[in-house]
Every structure is written in structure tokens, then in C-alpha cells.
Amino acid sequence: VSNPLKKRIGIxxxxxxxxxxxxxxxxxxxxxxxxxxxxxxxxxxxxxHIVGSLMDAEAINxxxxxxxVITYEIEHVNTEAxxxxxxxxxxxxxxxxxxxxxxxxxxxxxxxxxxGIPTAPFSLIYNADDWKIKAEQMGATKFAAKTRKDGYDxxxxxxxxxxxxxxxxxxxxxxxxxxxxxxxxxxLSVMVARHTDGTIYAWPVVEMLFDPIANxxxxxxxxxxINESIETQAIDIAMQCIQQLDGYGVFAVExxxxxxxxxxxxxxxxxxxxxxxxxxxACYTSQFEQLIRILAGLPLGNTxxxxxxxxxxxxxxxxxxxxxxxxxxxxxxxxxxxxxxLYSKATSKPMRKMGHVTILATDIAQAxxxxxxxxxxxxxxxx
Amino acid sequence: VSNPLKKRIGIxxxxxxxxxxxxxxxxxxxxxxxxxxxxxxxxxxxxxHIVGSLMDAEAINxxxxxxxVITYEIEHVNTEAxxxxxxxxxxxxxxxxxxxxxxxxxxxxxxxxxxGIPTAPFSLIYNADDWKIKAEQMGATKFAAKTRKDGYDxxxxxxxxxxxxxxxxxxxxxxxxxxxxxxxxxxLSVMVARHTDGTIYAWPVVEMLFDPIANxxxxxxxxxxINESIETQAIDIAMQCIQQLDGYGVFAVExxxxxxxxxxxxxxxxxxxxxxxxxxxACYTSQFEQLIRILAGLPLGNTxxxxxxxxxxxxxxxxxxxxxxxxxxxxxxxxxxxxxxLYSKATSKPMRKMGHVTILATDIAQAxxxxxxxxxxxxxxxx
Numbered sequence: 168v169s170n171p172l173k174k175r176i177g178i179x180x181x182x183x184x185x186x187x188x189x190x191x192x193x194x195x196x197x198x199x200x201x202x203x204x205x206x207x208x209x210x211x212x213x214x215x216h217i218v219g220s221l222m223d224a225e226a227i228n229x230x231x232x233x234x235x236v237i238t239y240e241i242e243h244v245n246t247e248a249x250x251x252x253x254x255x256x257x258x259x260x261x262x263x264x265x266x267x268x269x270x271x272x273x274x275x276x277x278x279x280x281x282x283g284i285p286t287a288p289f290s291l292i293y294n295a296d297d298w299k300i301k302a303e304q305m306g307a308t309k310f311a312a313k314t315r316k317d318g319y320d321x322x323x324x325x326x327x328x329x330x331x332x333x334x335x336x337x338x339x340x341x342x343x344x345x346x347x348x349x350x351x352x353x354x355l356s357v358m359v360a361r362h363t364d365g366t367i368y369a370w371p372v373v374e375m376l377f378d379p380i381a382n383x384x385x386x387x388x389x390x391x392x393i394n395e396s397i398e399t400q401a402i403d404i405a406m407q408c409i410q411q412l413d414g415y416g417v418f419a420v421e422x423x424x425x426x427x428x429x430x431x432x433x434x435x436x437x438x439x440x441x442x443x444x445x446x447x448x449a450c451y452t453s454q455f456e457q458l459i460r461i462l463a464g465l466p467l468g469n470t471x472x473x474x475x476x477x478x479x480x481x482x483x484x485x486x487x488x489x490x491x492x493x494x495x496x497x498x499x500x501x502x503x504x505x506x507x508x509l510y511s512k513a514t515s516k517p518m519r520k521m522g523h524v525t526i527l528a529t530d531i532a533q534a535x536x537x538x539x540x541x542x543x544x545x546x547x548x549x550x
Numbered sequence: 551v552s553n554p555l556k557k558r559i560g561i562x563x564x565x566x567x568x569x570x571x572x573x574x575x576x577x578x579x580x581x582x583x584x585x586x587x588x589x590x591x592x593x594x595x596x597x598x599h600i601v602g603s604l605m606d607a608e609a610i611n612x613x614x615x616x617x618x619v620i621t622y623e624i625e626h627v628n629t630e631a632x633x634x635x636x637x638x639x640x641x642x643x644x645x646x647x648x649x650x651x652x653x654x655x656x657x658x659x660x661x662x663x664x665x666g667i668p669t670a671p672f673s674l675i676y677n678a679d680d681w682k683i684k685a686e687q688m689g690a691t692k693f694a695a696k697t698r699k700d701g702y703d704x705x706x707x708x709x710x711x712x713x714x715x716x717x718x719x720x721x722x723x724x725x726x727x728x729x730x731x732x733x734x735x736x737x738l739s740v741m742v743a744r745h746t747d748g749t750i751y752a753w754p755v756v757e758m759l760f761d762p763i764a765n766x767x768x769x770x771x772x773x774x775x776i777n778e779s780i781e782t783q784a785i786d787i788a789m790q791c792i793q794q795l796d797g798y799g800v801f802a803v804e805x806x807x808x809x810x811x812x813x814x815x816x817x818x819x820x821x822x823x824x825x826x827x828x829x830x831x832a833c834y835t836s837q838f839e840q841l842i843r844i845l846a847g848l849p850l851g852n853t854x855x856x857x858x859x860x861x862x863x864x865x866x867x868x869x870x871x872x873x874x875x876x877x878x879x880x881x882x883x884x885x886x887x888x889x890x891x892l893y894s895k896a897t898s899k900p901m902r903k904m905g906h907v908t909i910l911a912t913d914i915a916q917a918x919x920x921x922x923x924x925x926x927x928x929x930x931x932x933x
Contacts, residue, residue, distance in 0.1 A: 170875040451887050
């Protein structure tokens with residue numbers, strides 16, 4: 168297809184990331200097709216929505232047949248079906264071979280280690296006995312135990328002490344990895360876009376802000392409050408990851424900044440990411456538009472920050488499941504630079520990602536004040 | 551409907567203005583229905599697209615039956631059908647009574663005059679003899695003759711001299727108005743949003759920039775290069791127009807700034823307008839989102855400028871009609887702050903509005919330089 172505006176793009180997964188890709192591509196009139204359940208957020212917006220499982224090879228082939236290029240908005244897809252397509256010469260971005268490495272935290276960590284990219288010390292766990300043996304070999308006092316596959320949003324991760332492991336604790340029964348727990352001063356994220364034409368751009372570094380009591384990420388802030396040398400190093404390490412993977416597409420590289428100002432790669436996501444949502448309003452080119460550009464064969468766009476931003480997730484309230492309305496929406500929408508994004512989910516559930524809010528301001532202190540206000544007033548309630 | 555996010559919005563007209571309303575409302579998951587031809591730009595995006603004429607009362611009633619509130623993205627609609635609906639208590643924003651005044655340039659000018667809003671001197675023309683009689687009565691040397699109804703994009707407007715009219719020239723045979731030609735130093739536009747809750751906001755004043763040779767508007771620039779006192783007056787006059795009309799919705803008020811620094815109202819549009827397209831990227835709240843907020847019963851959003859902007863229309867090339875591609879798109883999309891919007895039109899025709907480009911920069915001189923570059927490189931060519 169020589170006319171980039173006629174390229175048909177297929178997305179495996181029809182959740183909020185796919186939906187924001189569609190939202191960000193409408194002004195270029197690109198055709199986007201999706202594969203997911205019938206009631207997924209993309210269903211009403213995509214050109215052709217194929218109803219099926221992300222694991223169903225036949226459904227993936229059907230998506231490929233109505234598209235010119237395929238991507239995915241979630242890691243848990245049928246990688247073998249994608250490899251078969253790629254072997255036939257069908258373009259998949261990022262390559263399923265890159266996805267295979269990222270999908271398996273054991274392979275991912277081994278890859279980082281092998282390429283000399285700084286990451287926390289770890290051991291692979293193949294059987295139940297390994298937990299104790301490897302813990303003693305590593306000589307640390309505190310660990311993060313992680314399943315190699317299918318971890319998501321905190322699932323498949325557990326903090327354990329050397330004492331627990333010595334006394335026979337088995338955090339997981341599936342293939343896992345045992346990672347030395349790193350005390351970090353900050354958690355950072357760098358979004359990276361790498362184009363098939365070889366160009367590679369990063370967005371400004373994002374910093375996760377934690378609630379000191381609940382120890383949960385509450386806000387994501389950009390720019391991060393770090394010095395220039397750390398910013399440069401973080402971006403350099405993130406770009407190295409993607410170049411070493413030889414990956415094309417949009418990636419999130421999550422980083423730890425240790426108390427000793429050392430940067431360690433935590434993990435990589437091969438898709439648009441929570442830590443890039445603010446780019447919709449805060450940067451010249453959003454993470455979603457950037458991926459669309461790569462898929463359509465259009466050049467990368469500028470990633471500079473227009474205004475400082477804070478992003479917060481909107482989660483389903485703890486006290487109900489069902490149809491909902493958003494209490495406080497009036498007050499929030501009156502505020503300058505407050506952008507509410509809803510993900511078109513039919514029902515709210517405790518902790519479900521229902522949407523997010525991006526807050527722009529001329530300085531980060533002001534953005535932070537507004538974010539606290541928005542956090543206070545917005546709440547999903549029964550409708 | 552107490553939950554604003556469940557309000558179903560109907561738009562009469564499914565062109566680019568409707569499409570941009572849909573684009574700007576997706577992150578709030580609002581349901582938007584449209585009425586227009588089958589292949590119109592909104593057809594693939596609206597929740598329910600009713601195929602029919604904008605003059606067809608039955609089609610309008612059908613749109614009303616699947617929506618909770620109706621607006622229109624073009625003036626040429628069946629006003630009587632809307633009045634009948636409004637008389638039954640169905641909410642139409644802006645009111646068709648406001649539309650009736652605006653639709654008829656004779657009524658519109660008389661309204662402005664009656665309310666003491668500054669506008670160029672004029673006379674109403676009822677029959678062929680009036681042209682000469684009124685011209686002589688007015689005592690000017692140069693006039694703009696305008697049909698009262700159905701003028702659009704320069705159609706139904708003609709410049710004539712006193713000599714031509716004295717010697718019997720009949721510019722139009724339909725009810726018209728004869729306006730004293732005003733030599734203006736600038737043409738300005740003010741977008742105004744007025745909410746049913748009584749709040750009224752304006753966006754910063756926009757200035758039309760003309761090609762000195764072709765005498766056509768080439769760029770629209772915001773902020774306008776005018777002093778603060780003129781800015782304040784322009785916004786004040788524009789707000790007066792909408793308050794005096796008692797109109798709710800989003801309006802464009804086109805203004806002349808005379809050589810004597812006098813501000814005259816040229817004409818009013820009761821809908822989002824070309825001179826507000828830059829608000830999508832350049833302002834905290836766009837003209838399209840603002841109208842959606844009013845229709846859904848959400849509060850008005852802040853209208854301040856984030857960055858200076860220039861907007862240029864993308865017109866179909868003179869040398870062909872048919873399917874097209876956009877030459878130069880790669881180069882333009884590499885530039886920082888260049889946003890290409892395409893209107894999803896199947897074919898290009900000479901002078902057809904195919905899309906627009908908004909250019910952001912940290913200062914207006916830089917935006918202007920970029921705009922000249924974009925104008926030079928972008929061109930629709932046969933595909």
C-alpha cells in the first residue's frame with residue numbers, strides 16, 4: 168500500500184489502549200480493525216470488530232485478512248499464531264519474537280543480563296527446591312518472587328524474606344524468578360518509539376508517585392523530578408533495551424532509581440502503557456498516535472512536552488459493582504487543564520480501570536494541587 | 551436524564567463539524583447520532599446514522615426519537631420542523647428561533663441594528679428597483695450586495711459600485727441586502743459559548759490572514775495581533791450578540807476592525823466554525839467539546855490558549871477530481887506541532903474543504919514560518 172492513509176491496521180485486543188489508538192487516529196481517517204469480546208471498549212468504534220478470543224488462531228487470521236499490519240494492545244495473545252503469520256511474511260509490529268522474550272519474565276531478565284543492561288540480580292526457579300537454594304546462593308535478605316508468565320497489575324508478584332524462603336516457603340508453583348529486592352528512591356518509566364525506518368524517539372521520563380500509606384501508585388508525573396544526568400541515563404538505557412531487542416513499535420521501560428542513583432530496568436511492555444497516557448494532551452505526539460504512525464508507515468512525531476502533566480487512574484469504587492455514574496464530574500470539568508477519559512466500560516467493579524484523568528498546568532506544583540483536588544472529588548457511584 | 555454521560559446527542563448534518571464533535575466526545579463515551587447522506591464523514595462514527603435530507607421533517611423527527619437533545623452543524627436545515635419539535639418541549643440547541651434570525655441576513659442585520667450592536671450601514675432590498683434607490687439614499691460609493699438566504703463560502707455575495715447600481719445593475723433577484731462596503735484593517739472572529747446555566751465564555755480573538763495577491767484567507771491566527779483594548783471590545787461585542795439573541799450553544803461572531811479602530815459585526819454563525827478549529831489543540835477546551843458539554847448538561851470548560859496557533863484549510867487541488875493521496879504528508883508530520891486533520895471525504899474536488907492543519911509553536915512568528923512551509927509542501931494529488 169503506497170498511500171499510508173489507506174493502510175488497514177489490526178489490533179489484537181479491544182480494550183482501552185486500542186480505543187485510545189482509534190481516538191487518536193480518527194483525524195487521519197485510518198481504518199482500524201479489532202479482535203476481542205463483543206462488548207469491549209473498541210467494539211463500537213473500530214471499522215471491523217471481530218468477536219473472539221485473543222488466543223484463537225483462526226480469529227487472529229481473520230483479523231489479518233482484513234488488515235495490512237497487526238499489533239496487539241495486551242501481551243496475553245496467541246504468540247504462536249502470530250509467529251506463523253510473520254513466517255508467511257505478514258507484518259506484525261512489534262514482532263512476536265520480541266513479545267515472546269517480554270512475555271516470559273525469565274527470558275526478559277536473562278536477555279537484559281546478557282546484553283549488559285543494568286537490572287536487579289535474579290535467579291530462575293524451575294522447581295520447588297530452587298526457592299531455598301537460590302535464595303541462599305544470592306545472599307540477599309529480601310526478595311521479589313515473580314511468576315515468569317501471566318503476571319499482571321500486581322498479580323504473580325510477592326515480596327518474601329530470606330527467613331521465609333529458608334523455612335520452606337514456596338511463593339509460586341509455576342516457573343518463576345527470584346529477584347533481589349531493590350530499595351529504590353524513585354520508580355521511573357520511559358516510553359520509547361522505534362520506527363521500522365530505524366528512527367527511535369523517547370518521551371520525557373515519567374515518575375510514579377506513591378501514596379505513602381497505601382504504598383500504591385497514585386499519580387504519574389511528567390517531567391520526573393530528577394536531574395539532567397539521570398534523565399539522560401534513563402532515556403539512554405530505555406532506548407538500549409529496545410534497540411537490543413530489535414523491537415519496532417511503542418514500548419514502556421519501567422526503571423528503578425536506587426538510593427545510590429543507579430538505574431535498573433524493572434520490566435518492559437511492548438505496547439502503549441499507563442505511564443504514557445498523559446502524552447495525549449501533554450506532548451506534541453501521543454504514544455497512541457505514534458504507534459499508529461509506525462503501523463501506517465508515517466514518520467515518527469515529535470515527543471517533546473508542551474506542559475507539565477499529572478496522570479491518575481480512575482478505578483472502580485470498592486463499595487459496589489454495576490452501572491455507574493461519575494460523581495464530581497461537574498466540578499472537575501470546570502477546572503482548567505483537567506481531561507477526563509472514560510473507557511466505555513458497561514459496569515464498574517472494585518479496582519477496575521474505568522478511565523484516567525490527565526491534568527495539565529504551567530508548573531508541576533500546580534498540577535499536583537489540582538490532582539489532589541480531582542482525586543478528592545471524583546468517584547464512581549451506582550447509577 | 552440525570553447522568554450527563556448517558557445523554558444521547560443528535561446532530562443534524564454529518565459533515566466535518568459533526569465528525570470533529572464526535573472525535574472530541576469519544577473520551578467521555580457520549581452517544582452521538584447524526585442525520586445526513588449515507589457517505590457523509592460522520593456515517594461510520596456516529597452511534598445511529600440516519601440517512602436522509604436535512605430538510606426532511608420526518609428524518610429530523612426520527613433523529614429526535616433516538617436522541618435526548620438536538621443540534622445542527624449547518625444552517626441550511628428544516629427550521630419549521632425544529633420549531634414544531636421545540637414547541638412540543640423537545641430541547642434544540644441553539645433554538646431554531648435563533649437560527650431563523652441568523653439564517654436570514656436581513657433579519658440578522660436588522661436585529662443587530664435594533665439592539666445597538668455596531669454593524670455596517672445597510673438597506674433591505676425587496677424588489678429590483680430598490681437596488682438603485684437604496685444605493686443613492688445610502689450615499690456610499692462601494693457596496694456589498696448579499697442575498698438574505700442561502701449564502702455560503704462567498705456564494706451570494708457581490709461587490710458593486712454606486713456607478714453600477716445607478717446604471718441599473720441587479721446583483722441578485724431574490725430578497726437581498728445592500729451593505730456599505732467597509733475598508734477594514736483586519737478581519738477578526740470571536741468564538742463564544744453560552745450554556746443553558748447562563749455562563750458565557752469566549753475564546754481568544756482570531757485574526758484572518760489574507761494572501762495579498764489572491765485576496766483569499768490563507769491562515770487563521772490566534773492570538774490576533776491587536777492591542778488589549780481591541781481584544782476586550784471584540785469579545786464584549788461578540789458576547790453581547792449572543793446574549794441579545796438569547797442563544798445557547800457555540801457561536802462564531804465575525805468582525806471587521808476598521809481603519810479607524812472601530813469594530814463592526816459582520817455576521818454570526820450558530821455552530822462550531824472554521825475560525826475555531828485551532829481550539830482542538832491550542833486551547834484547554836475545544837469548540838467541539840464545549841458544544842458537547844452544553845448539550846450533555848456538563849459545565850463549560852476553560853477556553854484559554856495553551857500555545858499560539860495558526861490554522862489553514864486543506865482544499866482540493868485545482869487540477870483534478872477523484873480519489874486522492876496527500877503529497878508531503880511525511881515531511882509535514884515530522885514537524886513539531888503540526889496537526890493534520892482529514893475530513894474522511896471519498897473524493898477530492900477543486901476548492902472542496904478536505905481537511906485542515908493546525909500549527910502550534912511557542913511564538914506566533916515561528917508558527918507562521920511553519921505554516922508557510924506546510925502550505926508549500928502539502929497537496930492533494932490523484933491516487
